[in-house]
Amino acid sequence: TAPGNEVRDYMMATPLVDSVGAALTALQVSGPVYSEFQLNIPFDMEKDARAWGYADLKDNRVDIDAPPMMLEKATGRIQFDNDVVTTSGLSAELLSQPISLDFHGESADQGYNVTINTLGDWDxxxxxxxxxxxxxxxxxxxxxxxxxxxxxxxxxxxxxxxxxxxxxxxxxxxxxxxxxxxxxxxxxxxxxxxxxxxxxxxxxxxxxxxxxxxxxxxxxxxxxxxxxxxxxxxxxxxxxxxxxxxxxxxxxxxxxxxxxxxxxxxxxxxxxxxxxxxxxxxxxxxxxxxxxxxLLGGIEFHDLALNASKKNLSWQLDVNSQEVKGKATYLKPYDLSVSLDHLHLYLPDFEEMTKERSSIFASEDQSAPLITNFDRKFHAEMP
Structure with a gap:
């Protein structure tokens, strides 16, 4: 039994550096880890050495670098046999919710390949x-x-x-x-x-x-x-x-x-x-x-097609709808140029307002609607 980082460092200093060492680099384990493994090193140079065993995790923290994830309370067994490292049904918590994780690592022609499959059902x-x-x-x-x-x-x-x-x-x-x-x-x-x-x-x-x-x-x-x-x-x-x-x-x-x-x-x-x-x-x-x-600012537009693009510091707009058709150039907050082929806006609130008020310009008219947030933002953006 040893801390996870010490188990990894030990594996990195053995012939397991390219297998178990690589796997424990992909899965960086913190906290105590219990491990058992066996080594078979034949004196015959023509025969391959073999190392196999397992490492048990119990409520450990596991950090994965790519993509970055931090698992808490990881519990399960990691098994290894030479370059092949696997775990099945490792339980853990990610963002305080339970997950189940399978892991498979194996040497490739260039480097080491790892596959991680994760399942969860999150609220x-x-x-x-x-x-x-x-x-x-x-x-x-x-x-x-x-x-x-x-x-x-x-x-x-x-x-x-x-x-x-x-x-x-x-x-x-x-x-x-x-x-x-x-x-x-x-x-x-x-x-x-x-x-x-x-x-x-x-x-x-x-x-x-x-x-x-x-x-x-x-x-x-x-x-x-x-x-x-x-x-x-x-x-x-x-x-x-x-x-x-x-x-x-x-x-x-x-x-x-x-x-x-x-x-x-x-x-x-x-x-x-x-x-x-x-x-x-x-x-x-x-x-x-x-x-x-x-619907924009309480105004309805129908069959609208709009193209807007920013070039350098200015915006160029091309709009076509039943209510408005034309082009505009806008350089915030200094300049606004508008060229319209037609403009026809239906303002139901404005029509209702003219019926109820003697003058739409009378400042003392307490029935005048309050300025909306859209009004404030629109006028703040206009030059």
Whole structure:
């Protein structure tokens, strides 16, 4: 019996350095470990030596470098036979929720290959201290999931591939459309990522939404060098993606609801994620919107097609709908140039207001509506 790091260091100083030593580097065990192993070293040089045995974990902490994970209360047996290292049904806790883990490691032509298969069924509530109340307050229920990791260790570093699949049938979401969901509605979340010690390419897909990104992890804080967001119809781009794009093709889009949601103040209790060196999510610089119905600032737009792109410091917009058609150039906060082919807006609140008030300009008229947050933000952005 010895601490996990001492068992690893011992294996690294033996002929097991390329097998058990490599496996215990991929799975860094902290706390006491009980191990038994046997060595068969023949005097005949033509015969291969053999080392086999096991290491028992009981409520140990296990750190996985790629992708980074910290397992608590890991319990189970790791078996090894020369270069082959396996464990089946290792139980542990990840983010304070139970998981089951299988592990298989084996020497390859160049380096050492590791496969990790993980199963879990997580509730949303225990994730709030880690991910944040603000983003999970509108989500409830639980989701069974599985994660498969393929890791290749070599002399100069590592490469890995991750596939995560979660079943969302028992989850409910009160986010605005298109992310609204009721319990019992079928759906899956898929995450695919591949990378090495310098960069990661990742794809996330949930019902009605897709997101892909290229991440530079060579520095102290990860940087999202390229992103692609798809809401509604549309597929992933071929990796690696370039730039920061957003494509929205939905039956309807209520930007007022999303603006209200994003304006929700942060919770006073900081999450674990908020205290980590997490990357900043960049805003899109190229945006395409196609929708039959758009609500913005209380105004409805129909059969809308919008293209917006940022070049240098200015935005160029091209919009076409039943209500408005034209182009605009916007350099925040100095210049706004608009050229319209037509403009026809229906403002039901304005029409009702003219019926009830003698003058829409009378400041003493106490029935005048209060200025909304949208009004304040819109006027603050205008030159």
């Amino acid at each position: 949303v509530e225990p994730l709030k201290p880690y991910l944040g109340e603000r983003w999970l307050s509108l989500v409830s229920g639980h989701a069974p999931w599985q994660m498969d990791i393929d890791l290749q260790l070599n002399d100069v570093g590592f490469t890995y591939q991750v596939d995560v699949l979660a079943q969302l049938g028992r989850l409910a979401s009160e986010y605005p459309y298109p992310l609204t969901k009721k319990v019992g509605e079928a759906g899956q979340a898929k995450l695919q990522a591949s990378g090495n010690q310098e960069s990661i390419s990742a794809r996330l897909q949930i019902p009605n939404a897709k997101y892909q990104t290229e991440i530079d992890i060579s520095g102290d804080v990860p940087v999202l060098t390229a992103t692609n967001l798809v809401l509604g119809k549309g597929g992933f781009k071929i990796s690696p993606v370039v730039g920061h794009d957003a494509s929205i093709r939905l039956d309807e889009l209520n930007l007022d609801k999303w603006a209200t949601l994003l304006d929700t103040p942060e919770s006073k209790a900081q999450s674990v994620l908020a205290n980590m060196k997490t990357p900043t999510i960049p805003l899109p610089t190229r945006i395409e919107v196609e929708t039959p119905n758009l």
